Amino acid sequence: MVHRILIVTAVAAEADSVSAGLGLGAPELLPLPGGLVLRRHTESPGARVLIDVLVGGVGPAAVAASTGTALAYAALTGTENPYGLVVSAGIAGGFQPLAPLGSVVVSSAVVAADLGAQTPDGYLTVDELGFGRSAHPVPKALTDRIAAALTAAGLPHTVAPVLTVSTVTGTAGRAAELAGRHPGAAAEAMEGFGVAEAAAAYGVPVVEIRAVSNAVGPRDRAAWRIGEALHALRHTSELLSKTVFMELEPS
Numbered sequence: 001m002v003h004r005i006l007i008v009t010a011v012a013a014e015a016d017s018v019s020a021g022l023g024l025g026a027p028e029l030l031p032l033p034g035g036l037v038l039r040r041h042t043e044s045p046g047a048r049v050l051i052d053v054l055v056g057g058v059g060p061a062a063v064a065a066s067t068g069t070a071l072a073y074a075a076l077t078g079t080e081n082p083y084g085l086v087v088s089a090g091i092a093g094g095f096q097p098l099a100p101l102g103s104v105v106v107s108s109a110v111v112a113a114d115l116g117a118q119t120p121d122g123y124l125t126v127d128e129l130g131f132g133r134s135a136h137p138v139p140k141a142l143t144d145r146i147a148a149a150l151t152a153a154g155l156p157h158t159v160a161p162v163l164t165v166s167t168v169t170g171t172a173g174r175a176a177e178l179a180g181r182h183p184g185a186a187a188e189a190m191e192g193f194g195v196a197e198a199a200a201a202y203g204v205p206v207v208e209i210r211a212v213s214n215a216v217g218p219r220d221r222a223a224w225r226i227g228e229a230l231h232a233l234r235h236t237s238e239l240l241s242k243t244v245f246m247e248l249e250p251s
C-alpha cells in the first residue's frame with residue numbers, strides 16, 4: 001500500500017528547502033488543474049512512501065484553493081490511495097520569547113486569528129458568531145512524534161498553536177492583541193488555516209510546521225533572517241523524512 005503525504009508551502013523558496021531536505025532526489029513534476037505543479041518525491045520506483053510538495057500561494061484563500069485542488073485531484077484520479085497527512089510548511093513570525101529566530105514551531109492547533117468580527121465588546125470568532133470554525137486541532141500523537149525527532153537532533157522547537165493571519169503583524173500593539181487573544185501561540189503565518197480547511201474537507205489530518213524568520217511585532221524587514229529559517233526548514237524536512245514521515249501508517 002502506498003503511503004502519501006502532501007506538503008504545502010506558500011512560495012517556491014520554501015518548497016525548495018523542503019524538497020532538498022527530503023533527500024529523495026529530483027522530483028517528478030505533475031501538472032494539476034489551475035496551473036499548479038506537484039513535485040512528487042519517491043524513495044525509488046514502486047516505492048511505498050510518496051511525498052508531494054506543492055507551492056500553494058501566499059495567504060489562506062490562495063492556499064485553500066490550491067490544496068483543495070491537489071486533494072480533489074488525488075481523490076478523483078486513478079487507483080492511488082488518498083493522502084494520509086497534509087503538512088503546511090514554511091517560514092513564519094515568532095512570538096517572543098516563545099519562538100526565537102531560527103527555531104521551529106510545530107502546531108498543536110492551526111488557528112484563524114482574524115476570521116471573525118470586531119464588536120464594541122471585543123473580538124468574536126466565527127465559532128462565537130455561529131458561522132463555522134476558527135481552529136483545527138492537530139493529533140497529539142503526531143506532534144509528539146515530530147517533537148521527539150526534533151529533540152533527538154537538538155533542533156530548537158516549540159509545540160504550540162500557530163496563528164493564520166491575512167495581514168502580517170507590523171506593530172507592537174497588534175502583536176500584544178494577538179498574544180492576549182491566543183495565549184501560548186508561538187507563531188503567525190498566512191496559510192495554515194487555509195490548508196487545514198481543505199484537509200478537513202477530505203478528512204485528512206493536518207499539521208503546520210514553521211521555521212521562524214522574524215519576530216512578530218514592529219515591522220523591520222531588514223531584521224528578517226530568511227536564510228536561517230529556510231535552513232531550519234530544510235533540516236526539519238530532512239529529520240522528518242528519515243523518521244516520522246516514513247513511519248506513518250499507510251491509509
Ligand SMILES: O=C(O)c1cccc(C(=O)CC[C@H]2O[C@@H](n3cnc4c(=O)[nH]cnc43)[C@H](O)[C@@H]2O)c1
Nearest residue numbers: 010013014058091092093168169188189190191226
Ligand atoms: O524573500 C525571500 O527570499 C523569501 C524567501 C522565502 C519566503 C519569503 C516570504 O516572504 C514568505 C512569505 C510567507 O512567510 C510567512 N511569514 C513569515 N513571517 C511572517 C510574519 O511575521 N507574519 C505572517 N506571515 C509570515 C507567511 O506565511 C508568508 O506566506 C521570502
